[in-house]
Amino acid sequence: MSADTAAAAGASLPPPGEAMVRRSSGEQAALYIRRLIFDGRLRQGDRVPQDEIARTLGVSRIPVREALLSLEREGWVTIRPHRGAFIGSLDEAAVRDHYALYGLVYGFAAQRATERSTPELVSRLGAVCDRLDGEDDPAAVARLNREFDGLIMKTASSPRLRAVLRAMVGIVPGNFFALVPGAVEVERAGSRTVLQAIAAGDGGAAAGAYATMLQRQGDLVADLFKSRGLFTARDEAGAGGR
Known part of the structure; x- marks a missing residue:
């Protein structure tokens, strides 16, 4: 999946699943993005479809942005000013x-x-x-x-x-x-x-x-x-x- 097609794929994102229960909105979003990476729906270089993720989880973009900041600290994503968040390489x-x-x-x-x-x-x-x-x-x-x-x-x-x-x-x-x-x-x-x-x-x-x-x-x-x-x-x- 390229950076151009990643956002388009957001419309078919899978449901969040039961693992999201009893987590904060930011934790839900972070776990969900990790799952997308784990399942191969988002790969290195792909832009993270923030709006689609927010809609899928039924949250605003604020928890998604919080999740991306956390995932950047963990090395999962790279945030580029004015361009968005992109999946980094797993080591x-x-x-x-x-x-x-x-x-x-x-x-x-x-x-x-x-x-x-x-x-x-x-x-x-x-x-x-x-x-x-x-x-x-x-x-x-x-x-x-x-x-x-x-x-x-x-x-x-x-x-x-x-x-x-x-x-x-x-x-x-x-x-x-x-x-x-x-x-x-x-x-x-x-x-x-x-x-x-x-x-x-x-x-x-x-x-x-x-x-x-x-x-x-x-x-x-x-x-x-x-x-x-x-x-x-x-x-x-x-x-x-x-």
């Missing part, structure tokens, strides 16, 4: 770095949680892992993932960590475990390894297990994006193979 290294950073943040939380661990925490994390082992529904896996991470963040008891996580935005537009093949298996194995490290009182191992799990999730996302043609030829030529 495979940036995708992998995104998950490596998640691993560092959650790893730090796991280390802190290990220092403050109680038998109750180990028991509750173990119960989540047991439920993960028998669960294949992506929505249920996502809930269990949030419960596991939430227990660790609560035990770590670090407002600063929570602030850092709030500033980090997921790059997969939708249920991660439904969209990324292999993600459920990585989550099961990784969460169990984190639990074992916390139960053993080894904060360093818990941090390392989280980092490894998130790195593997990042590998899956990079492979998925590559299979969808979301990386430019230049990015693919410069990236190392797996």
Whole structure:
């Protein structure tokens, strides 16, 4: 899709979907634009059809502009004065770095949680892992993932960590475990390894297990994006193979 045809395609934009529920208008717009990129409806160099997106979402252009500012900070779009917003190039290294950073943040939380661990925490994390082992529904896996991470963040008891996580935005537009093949298996194995490290009182191992799990999730996302043609030829030529 060229920059000239992108705006015309706006008339056939897909509906926003259930993932938009309980989000602010700006967050809805940002998630929706990420989904358009993920689905290949908007590609590198395309102009973002702001009016059509606003009509599709039933919002004014203000939340769409807010979303574009946020997406520019994340590297998804480039805003050109008096010309509009255009889809930027996705970088495979940036995708992998995104998950490596998640691993560092959650790893730090796991280390802190290990220092403050109680038998109750180990028991509750173990119960989540047991439920993960028998669960294949992506929505249920996502809930269990949030419960596991939430227990660790609560035990770590670090407002600063929570602030850092709030500033980090997921790059997969939708249920991660439904969209990324292999993600459920990585989550099961990784969460169990984190639990074992916390139960053993080894904060360093818990941090390392989280980092490894998130790195593997990042590998899956990079492979998925590559299979969808979301990386430019230049990015693919410069990236190392797996």
